[in-house]
Amino acid sequence: MNWHLGISAVCLAASLASVSSFAGAADVPGVQALYKEHCAACHGETRFGGIGPALLPENLARLRKPEALKVIGEGRVATQMPAFGDKLSADQVQQLADLIYSEVTPAPQWDASEIRSSQVVNADAAKLPDRPGAGLKGADPLNLFIVVETGDNHVSVLDGDKLERLYRFPSRYALHGGPKFSPDGRFVYFASRDGWITKFDIYNLVVVAEIRAGLNTRNAAVSGDGKWVMVANYLPHSLVLLDAKDLSLVKIIPTLNAAGDKTSRVSAVYDAAPRKSFVAALKDVPEAWEISYDPDAEPVAEGLVHDYQYREGHFTPAMFYPRRTMLKDYLDDFFFTQSYHVILGASRSASKGQVIFLDGRKKIADLDLPGMPHLGSGITWQWTDPAGRTRTVMASPNLNEGVITVIDLETYKIIKEIKTLGPGFFLRSHENSRYAFTDSMMSKENKNVLQVIDKQSLEVVGQIRAKPGQTLAHVEFTRDGRYALASLWEDDGAIVVIDAQTLKEVKRIPARKPVGKYNVWNKISRSEGTSH
Numbered sequence: 001m002n003w004h005l006g007i008s009a010v011c012l013a014a015s016l017a018s019v020s021s022f023a024g025a026a027d028v029p030g031v032q033a034l035y036k037e038h039c040a041a042c043h044g045e046t047r048f049g050g051i052g053p054a055l056l057p058e059n060l061a062r063l064r065k066p067e068a069l070k071v072i073g074e075g076r077v078a079t080q081m082p083a084f085g086d087k088l089s090a091d092q093v094q095q096l097a098d099l100i101y102s103e104v105t106p107a108p109q110w111d112a113s114e115i116r117s118s119q120v121v122n123a124d125a126a127k128l129p130d131r132p133g134a135g136l137k138g139a140d141p142l143n144l145f146i147v148v149e150t151g152d153n154h155v156s157v158l159d160g161d162k163l164e165r166l167y168r169f170p171s172r173y174a175l176h177g178g179p180k181f182s183p184d185g186r187f188v189y190f191a192s193r194d195g196w197i198t199k200f201d202i203y204n205l206v207v208v209a210e211i212r213a214g215l216n217t218r219n220a221a222v223s224g225d226g227k228w229v230m231v232a233n234y235l236p237h238s239l240v241l242l243d244a245k246d247l248s249l250v251k252i253i254p255t256l257n258a259a260g261d262k263t264s265r266v267s268a269v270y271d272a273a274p275r276k277s278f279v280a281a282l283k284d285v286p287e288a289w290e291i292s293y294d295p296d297a298e299p300v301a302e303g304l305v306h307d308y309q310y311r312e313g314h315f316t317p318a319m320f321y322p323r324r325t326m327l328k329d330y331l332d333d334f335f336f337t338q339s340y341h342v343i344l345g346a347s348r349s350a351s352k353g354q355v356i357f358l359d360g361r362k363k364i365a366d367l368d369l370p371g372m373p374h375l376g377s378g379i380t381w382q383w384t385d386p387a388g389r390t391r392t393v394m395a396s397p398n399l400n401e402g403v404i405t406v407i408d409l410e411t412y413k414i415i416k417e418i419k420t421l422g423p424g425f426f427l428r429s430h431e432n433s434r435y436a437f438t439d440s441m442m443s444k445e446n447k448n449v450l451q452v453i454d455k456q457s458l459e460v461v462g463q464i465r466a467k468p469g470q471t472l473a474h475v476e477f478t479r480d481g482r483y484a485l486a487s488l489w490e491d492d493g494a495i496v497v498i499d500a501q502t503l504k505e506v507k508r509i510p511a512r513k514p515v516g517k518y519n520v521w522n523k524i525s526r527s528e529g530t531s532h
């Protein structure tokens, strides 16, 4: 727990350093004083966060106002957020809620000095044993699961053979997206929605370092050589490059368009290990960026290079400069084919997706996509058609329609739209399984049902049901594909272990709203059945 205390002190200092730079826009008399008295110690004078999360509209997008009122009045279970209902009137609670949903002016900044001063290094990983320690109790280090439990903001480490919890530790608030592993599976890196990046040593079960790379962060990627972490931010508009050793800041890449007149939020950044590069999609300008971490990379063409903070001697000038693919539409989400030559991207509002050939830096085809595909959750497999011809297909859930779209990766045409019980987020399989599992968690009536799709017949062949009203979602397989672990997404929830052949439940491991789980081997081997 010591690391947590260290963090609080440092980040509180970081936020106090910029006190009064940003006044709240809600100028109801007295509300600033109320905020200062009751909230600032944990959430920062400037609402940029401290031991509590940042309280900005950009950060609170997923917390509806009635829920915010409830949290202020009643507190939040299993966190340090106390109830203020007995200290504040209903009107004062309302004023505070209005304040935290108001814009701050001038616009918030989180630059190099703030990033640097937020960094906390708890351990020198180079001095810790480079082999699985006693805490892992002899478990196969490549068949561990990392489980993100947002019910009380903890992370669990599970033994994937014994299907038992080995360790549990507190995490940052609201981790989002898949944690990313070092290539050997020893370290795992987490990103929180409010910008914190955490490096955890799985062998020694210690948090190595933390840094706040942004105010509102989308996701993070770790380079295939294990040396770099790239963070995609919504706020500020930037990509932030960290040294994977201790998460120290290496470079900020402002996300400025080619014309140099508009900046953008970053939709997502992913590692493209075979290309030795990161690929990022921008949300507010129609460009996809490829950013090489290859020391032998060719220099970027003149005119496309902006003068970023190049740190002499740290990397070659050709590294970490964006190579742009200019597009006609935005990308909110995208998916790599297994060869990493092509990405399939889509904006949440368009009905057509885009197929982008990275080497040619151009769009080569359109994709017919019905309803808001969640391409980041797409998977591929080998499919043999009725005529006996085998080809690679990709399938993606859709966020606003109960359908799994199956696309032929040779022609980029839809082979089938598999109807499901409702819109869903995730799709998961494994090389050794004939099944893919999907959820309907965006549907009110059917969010408790996982559906099982036969990857050859492309038909729904099974269902796994939780109690009505509960949410059952997000599957990840064990390393050998024998079991599928699903999340019972409740505060007193569980990891539900399902036999991947019989589709029978074999076990439950209690967990507090386990939003996602990630198998070390499936991730580091870039299994075609899981997200990368």
Ligand code: DHE
Residues within 6 Å of the ligand: 062, 150, 175, 176, 177, 178, 179, 218, 219, 220, 267, 268, 269, 333, 376, 425, 474, 515, 516, 517, 531, 532
């Ligand atoms: Fe996610 C991954 C975007 C809302 C849980 N989500 C991702 C990724 C992106 C993304 C781009 C891939 C990042 C990565 O793994 O590096 N998510 C979005 C959205 O745009 C959306 C719809 C709106 C938003 O609030 O940002 C969204 N996501 C949610 C949720 O509401 C979920 C269900 C609950 C939560 O905790 O926020 C949610 N997203 C997840 C999870 C993953 C994820 C569990 C990792 C999936 C994996 O297995 O890799």
